[in-house]
Amino acid sequence: MRLAGRTSRIATSPTMKVSATVDRLRREGVEIIDFGAGEPDFAALESAKAAARDAIDRDFSKYTPVAGIAELRRAICERYRLDYGVDYQESEVILSAGGKQALFNTALALFEAGDEVITHSPYWPTLTEQIKLAEATPVIVQTRAEDGFAIRAETILGAVTPRTRGILLNSPCNPTGALISERDMTAIAQEAARRGIWIVIDLCYEHLIYDSSTPHNLPGVLRRCCPEQAVICGSASKAYAMTGWRCGWTIAPPGVVAAEIALQSHATSNINSIAQKGAIAALTGSQAPVVAMLDEY
Numbered sequence: 539m540r541l542a543g544r545t546s547r548i549a550t551s552p553t554m555k556v557s558a559t560v561d562r563l564r565r566e567g568v569e570i571i572d573f574g575a576g577e578p579d580f581a582a583l584e585s586a587k588a589a590a591r592d593a594i595d596r597d598f599s600k601y602t603p604v605a606g607i608a609e610l611r612r613a614i615c616e617r618y619r620l621d622y623g624v625d626y627q628e629s630e631v632i633l634s635a636g637g638k639q640a641l642f643n644t645a646l647a648l649f650e651a652g653d654e655v656i657t658h659s660p661y662w663p664t665l666t667e668q669i670k671l672a673e674a675t676p677v678i679v680q681t682r683a684e685d686g687f688a689i690r691a692e693t694i695l696g697a698v699t700p701r702t703r704g705i706l707l708n709s710p711c712n713p714t715g716a717l718i719s720e721r722d723m724t725a726i727a728q729e730a731a732r733r734g735i736w737i738v739i740d741l742c743y744e745h746l747i748y749d750s751s752t753p754h755n756l757p758g759v760l761r762r763c764c765p766e767q768a769v770i771c772g773s774a775s776k777a778y779a780m781t782g783w784r785c786g787w788t789i790a791p792p793g794v795v796a797a798e799i800a801l802q803s804h805a806t807s808n809i810n811s812i813a814q815k816g817a818i819a820a821l822t823g824s825q826a827p828v829v830a831m832l833d834e835y
């Protein structure tokens with residue numbers, strides 16, 4: 539069987555393999571605790587469920603704009619304004635099927651053959667595979683347990699070469715939980731601005747921070763230091779226990795968002811219309827359940 543070369547350059551998500559194995563063992567009656575996928579042990583927010591039920595009852599079940607309905611794009615802008623004091627416009631937001639598709643769209647929109655993209659290890663395996671799917675080369679900077687897995691500007695910037703096209707950071711980091719400090723983020727962002735390198739931040743775990751004394755306003759730093767080159771990928775999955783709803787987003791300069799809309803328009807179109815209504819309720823309603831989940835964790 540002859541398959542396209544790109545299929546042999548990537549490995550199936552090991553996380554998904556763990557999930558499939560757990561599923562099989564459970565069906566065989568084995569009692570097992572799954573440490574594979576980052577799956578919140580909670581039901582989705584009641585407000586999201588009610589809004590989704592209402593959406594079904596009102597037949598809100600047609601195609602929507604590829605980037606998502608305006609009300610949801612605005613809800614994301616408002617959430618980030620409240621959380622970080624940064625103003626984004628609707629034209630800077632696209633909704634995708636989870637943070638995973640947001641990151642994938644971003645890799646396809648920004649990177650290509652010959653490019654190097656720096657990221658840090660240990661990492662969530664999808665990040666490097668997506669870089670490879672974009673035909674670029676991941677360059678891995680190791681973080682260390684004895685250093686708290688800190689993501690340091692000097693080691694990230696030490697890996698920059700003339701081929702570096704992007705720096706992909708995940709903070710809070712899955713699997714280490716490490717946070718990049720605003721100081722390190724500033725140093726990286728300033729250098730990226732000087733060299734014309736894209737900064738992509740995976741903020742999918744942004745609401746699961748235990749150490750509230752560490753300032754983590756990364757959107758604020760990016761807005762200040764490299765607004766033209768910053769891409770944020772976020773998600774309702776972990777914060778609102780909505781993993782199966784598949785609702786993530788990219789916040790980026792309008793040109794990047796336009797490119798991602800074009801890509802997504804030929805792949806999956808809009809995310810599920812019902813989930814969009816649920817996500818609006820989660821994003822605009824009380825954030826108390828998020829704090830309650832964090833306390834429980």
Ligand SMILES: Cc1ncc(COP(=O)(O)O)c(C=O)c1O
Pocket residue numbers: 575576635636637638639662708711712740742772773774775776781785786
């Ligand atoms: C670091 C990281 N980023 C992004 C995601 C994407 O999650 P989702 O596609 O459910 O938003 C995950 C999922 O586990 C993750 O661990």
